[in-house]
Amino acid sequence: MTQLRHAHRFHILYYLSTPLHRVAVDNLIAGVVAVVNYVWLGMIVFGIIVAAVNGNIEVVTMAALEGANNAVKISISLIAIITFWLGIMKLAEEAGLVRALAWLVRPIMRFLFPSVPKDHPAMGAMVMNLSANILGLGNAATPMGLIAMRELQTLNQGRDTASDAMCTFLALNTSCITLIPTTIIGIRLLYGSTDPTDIVGPTIMATAFSMAVAILVDRMLRLYYAGRRW
Amino acid sequence: MFTLIAELSRWAIPMILLIVPVVAVLRGVKVYETFVDGAEAGFTTAIKTIPYLVAMLVAISIFRASGAMEVLVTNLSPLLNLVGLPAEVLPHAIMRPLSGGAALGIASDIIKTYGPDSFLGRLASTMQGSCDTTFYVLTLYFGSVGIKRYRYSIISGLVADLTTLAASVFIVRAVF
Numbered sequence A: 001m002t003q004l005r006h007a008h009r010f011h012i013l014y015y016l017s018t019p020l021h022r023v024a025v026d027n028l029i030a031g032v033v034a035v036v037n038y039v040w041l042g043m044i045v046f047g048i049i050v051a052a053v054n055g056n057i058e059v060v061t062m063a064a065l066e067g068a069n070n071a072v073k074i075s076i077s078l079i080a081i082i083t084f085w086l087g088i089m090k091l092a093e094e095a096g097l098v099r100a101l102a103w104l105v106r107p108i109m110r111f112l113f114p115s116v117p118k119d120h121p122a123m124g125a126m127v128m129n130l131s132a133n134i135l136g137l138g139n140a141a142t143p144m145g146l147i148a149m150r151e152l153q154t155l156n157q158g159r160d161t162a163s164d165a166m167c168t169f170l171a172l173n174t175s176c177i178t179l180i181p182t183t184i185i186g187i188r189l190l191y192g193s194t195d196p197t198d199i200v201g202p203t204i205m206a207t208a209f210s211m212a213v214a215i216l217v218d219r220m221l222r223l224y225y226a227g228r229r230w
Numbered sequence B: 001m002f003t004l005i006a007e008l009s010r011w012a013i014p015m016i017l018l019i020v021p022v023v024a025v026l027r028g029v030k031v032y033e034t035f036v037d038g039a040e041a042g043f044t045t046a047i048k049t050i051p052y053l054v055a056m057l058v059a060i061s062i063f064r065a066s067g068a069m070e071v072l073v074t075n076l077s078p079l080l081n082l083v084g085l086p087a088e089v090l091p092h093a094i095m096r097p098l099s100g101g102a103a104l105g106i107a108s109d110i111i112k113t114y115g116p117d118s119f120l121g122r123l124a125s126t127m128q129g130s131c132d133t134t135f136y137v138l139t140l141y142f143g144s145v146g147i148k149r150y151r152y153s154i155i156s157g158l159v160a161d162l163t164t165l166a167a168s169v170f171i172v173r174a175v176f
Helices: A002-009 A012-017 A020-053 A058-094 A097-104 A106-112 A121-134 A138-155 A164-174 A182-190 A196-225 B002-026 B031-039 B042-047 B050-065 B068-081 B087-095 B100-114 B119-130 B134-144 B153-175
Strands: none
Touching: A020 A058, A020 B050, A020 B068, A020 B087, A020 B100, A058 A097, A058 A182, A058 B002, A058 B031, A058 B042, A058 B050, A058 B100, A097 A106, A097 A121, A106 A121, A121 A138, A121 A164, A138 A164, A138 B134, A164 A196, A164 B134, A164 B153, A182 A196, A182 B100, A182 B119, A196 B002, A196 B119, A196 B153, B002 B031, B002 B153, B050 B068, B050 B087, B050 B100, B068 B087, B087 B100, B087 B119, B100 B119, B119 B153, B134 B153
């Protein structure tokens, strides 16, 4: 997907046919995606230069091997908590708890997505995706999210511009409340935390706050962008 | 308020472990079989993180052992202190919206180096637990239905990320 965007971005017709501010936003996205590569490369190159200047270049080899070693240790120790949690989550799914949560939040969904008819399949898929996100079911959330996007795109009449509902959905999706941050609890356990789960409360609070801000910002931007072609 | 958060942390997981299986039994689910069925994917899911973690931990390990981390922290601390963000978590804050695996590697390194129960360890844990890989999600979701114009999505996504970051710093400072 990223590759496609890049090819598109460097095509001359794209520059001739696209308003300048959109070129700016597209370049921003592509630039940010490239940041991962540069940060990674930067840490290694800058690290080796500093080691060379300090006259202790030999620590680089040791550090690289130690880092790789730690990475494998972490992954192995994560098997335990991920296996356990996936079991519990499967139970929650089969018990109908995801559906129950979805039913509970229906009134909120109607307020958040006024442009989506209340019985439209998009509504159901979005609710399931957000519920799965809240419960930390990453694997279940993504397919549901993609189905929701497909349904929203039918309401959008297949245009290549994001609809209001899509923007709201993604704002919620990326800022969603997290009840149990499983992976990081596993890592805290591995390094001998006296209370690995004491960050659960702060995580719920931080995500609840950011979800509220995301809803607010999305509403403001929706009004601000209303009536524009994109 | 803050004792509430601490109590929430203590009770959240035991309550889920109680409610989920009990409701499942009442709804006629074969609890043991279903648990095993779901848990089966745990091994492959965990093993899949190895390449991401190796890539990131090798880089950050070199960065730290060489003294480059110290150079960064010394130079950026005065600036970042203005907004209350410790310079040690800056690499994590940059990576979090971009790549979940990379951010996890950095968070594990912070937890290992400073201890899971230190301020930095708890802050990195909360940041890792509460932010999302905004750019990955936007690219995947919009890309899957051929949306090329994201409109204001990037702005709301980034505002949400910055809010989570600020909220994490504030809440972790206040609670612990």
